Amino acid sequence: MKKNILFFGDPGIDDTLAIIYALLHPNINLVGIVAGYGNVTREQTAKNTYYLLDLANRKDIPVIGGAIRSVVGESGIFYPEIHGEDGLGPIQPPESFAKDLNAFDDIYKIIDKYPDVTIVDVGRNSSLATAFTLDDKSMEKVKEIHIMGGAFLVPGNVTPVAEANFHGDPVSTNIVLARGNHVTIAPLNVTNYAIIKPKTIDFIATNMQPPFGALIKPIFDYYFQAYQKLIPGIEGTPLHDVFTLWALMNPKSVQKVTKQVNVVNDNASKGLSIADFRAKPVIQPNIKFQDIILKFNYKAFVEDFTTTLLNHY
Numbered sequence: 001m002k003k004n005i006l007f008f009g010d011p012g013i014d015d016t017l018a019i020i021y022a023l024l025h026p027n028i029n030l031v032g033i034v035a036g037y038g039n040v041t042r043e044q045t046a047k048n049t050y051y052l053l054d055l056a057n058r059k060d061i062p063v064i065g066g067a068i069r070s071v072v073g074e075s076g077i078f079y080p081e082i083h084g085e086d087g088l089g090p091i092q093p094p095e096s097f098a099k100d101l102n103a104f105d106d107i108y109k110i111i112d113k114y115p116d117v118t119i120v121d122v123g124r125n126s127s128l129a130t131a132f133t134l135d136d137k138s139m140e141k142v143k144e145i146h147i148m149g150g151a152f153l154v155p156g157n158v159t160p161v162a163e164a165n166f167h168g169d170p171v172s173t174n175i176v177l178a179r180g181n182h183v184t185i186a187p188l189n190v191t192n193y194a195i196i197k198p199k200t201i202d203f204i205a206t207n208m209q210p211p212f213g214a215l216i217k218p219i220f221d222y223y224f225q226a227y228q229k230l231i232p233g234i235e236g237t238p239l240h241d242v243f244t245l246w247a248l249m250n251p252k253s254v255q256k257v258t259k260q261v262n263v264v265n266d267n268a269s270k271g272l273s274i275a276d277f278r279a280k281p282v283i284q285p286n287i288k289f290q291d292i293i294l295k296f297n298y299k300a301f302v303e304d305f306t307t308t309l310l311n312h313y
């Protein structure tokens with residue numbers, strides 16, 4: 001049976017590859033995309049999403065307007081050197097894709113329509129936290145949430161201690177962790193190693209069916225050049241957001257620990273993700289637990305990514 005997935009993201013190159021992975025996956029039914037600010041502005045992530053869905057001839061998938069800034073009113077910090085000025089590396093979707101977005105309330109309509117829906121959030125958590133703030137009764141119906149974010153006892157990527165998604169809006173991340181049912185976190189501990197190499201992309205781009213073949217190579221190459229500057233000698237690019245979906249679809253290929261997670265929101269260590277990894281952790285009363293993915297089968301990831309992208313569309 002197909003998994004119904006409501007996707008929150010900020011496309012963004014790795015978000016884009018995650019959406020393509022979802023569209024091509026035989027067991028995923030993408031029931032909506034909430035486009036929020038993050039890698040670029042909300043205006044641009046929405047445009048990129050419409051562009052992708054048009055390319056895929058999947059105009060039936062609703063695009064919902066997510067947050068334009070954090071819940072405490074901070075504007076996003078963008079990273080054009082990694083994702084490009086418009087979020088798709090060298091590709092600039094035409095202005096015609098700047099379309100009206102579906103209303104935020106449609107999130108609840110989707111949850112009602114698909115009672116088994118799984119939420120995946122691979123961007124700043126501002127939109128998802130807002131969904132809880134506006135209607136926590138509807139959100140209570142969601143049994144499973146998977147988020148990409150955090151870095152546990154390892155370096156961050158946007159500050160020495162923080163990963164970009166958790167750093168962007170720690171207040172929102174804490175809302176999602178406090179309210180969400182069965183939250184699974186894919187942190188940098190694993191996503192940094194979910195590396196796809198240029199030879200794999202070349203193979204996929206050459207053998208892939210239309211419509212994505214012409215898109216994935218230029219966006220990957222842009223992303224790879226950026227990563228080579230960040231981490232000299234790196235052999236490919238980590239696909240953080242693809243990993244999050246892959247882990248959800250391949251639970252036997254990952255190893256998790258269950259912890260109570262909190263994200264710091266002060267100046268010096270904003271976005272730092274904390275869990276008690278001591279031999280005898282202190283359990284906080286009345287606080288939810290989350291699953292944190294800490295290990296995965298790399299070979300299985302690369303094989304599944306390749307096979308999925310080569311699926312007939």
Ligand code: RIB
Pocket residue numbers: 010012013014015038039122123124148157163164165240241
């Ligand atoms: O830290 C990696 C995350 O930040 C990914 O979701 C990427 O798309 C960026 O938003």
Ligand code: CA
Pocket residue numbers: 009010011012014015038039122123241
């Ligand atoms: Ca993202």
